[in-house]
Amino acid sequence: MLKSMRHFLLFKEIKTTHHKTTISLEVFYTFIIIYCIFIVGFGLIYFILSFSEIILLENVPGRYPESGLLRRLFLSMYFSGVTLLTIGYGDITPIGIGRIISLVQALFGYVLPTAFMLKLVQLNRWINK
Numbered sequence: 001m002l003k004s005m006r007h008f009l010l011f012k013e014i015k016t017t018h019h020k021t022t023i024s025l026e027v028f029y030t031f032i033i034i035y036c037i038f039i040v041g042f043g044l045i046y047f048i049l050s051f052s053e054i055i056l057l058e059n060v061p062g063r064y065p066e067s068g069l070l071r072r073l074f075l076s077m078y079f080s081g082v083t084l085l086t087i088g089y090g091d092i093t094p095i096g097i098g099r100i101i102s103l104v105q106a107l108f109g110y111v112l113p114t115a116f117m118l119k120l121v122q123l124n125r126w127i128n129k
Contacts, residue, residue, distance in 0.1 A: 038080075
C-alpha cells in the first residue's frame with residue numbers, strides 16, 4: 001500500500017504539456033486529505049486520553065473541565081486542527097502528556113508543507129531534465 005501511495009504522490013501529481021509543467025488538483029486534494037487524516041488522528045488521540053485524565057483545559061472563565069462526550073470530542077478535534085495548522089489561539093491549553101503530543105503535532109504542522117513543496121520542486125526538476 002505504501003508503494004502505491006508513493007507512486008501516486010510521485011508520478012500522478014504533475015502533468016506536462018508542451019514543455020510547460022502544471023500542477024494538477026490531485027496534489028491539492030492529496031495535501032488536504034493528509035492534513036485531515038492528521039487532524040482526525042491526533043484528535044482521536046486527545047479524545048481517548050481524555051478518558052483517563054484531563055489533558056485539554058479550556059481557558060474560558062466559568063467553564064468546568066468535566067463535560068459531555070460530544071463536547072470532549074469537539075474540543076479534541078478543534079484543538080487538533082488549531083495545533084496542526086499552527087494557529088494556536090490559546091483558548092485551550094494542553095496539560096501533562098497533552099503538551100508533548102501537541103508539540104509533536106505542531107512539528108508535523110511545520111514539516112508537512114515544507115516536505116510537500118520540496119517534493120514539488122524535486123519533481124519539477126526531474127520533469128524538466
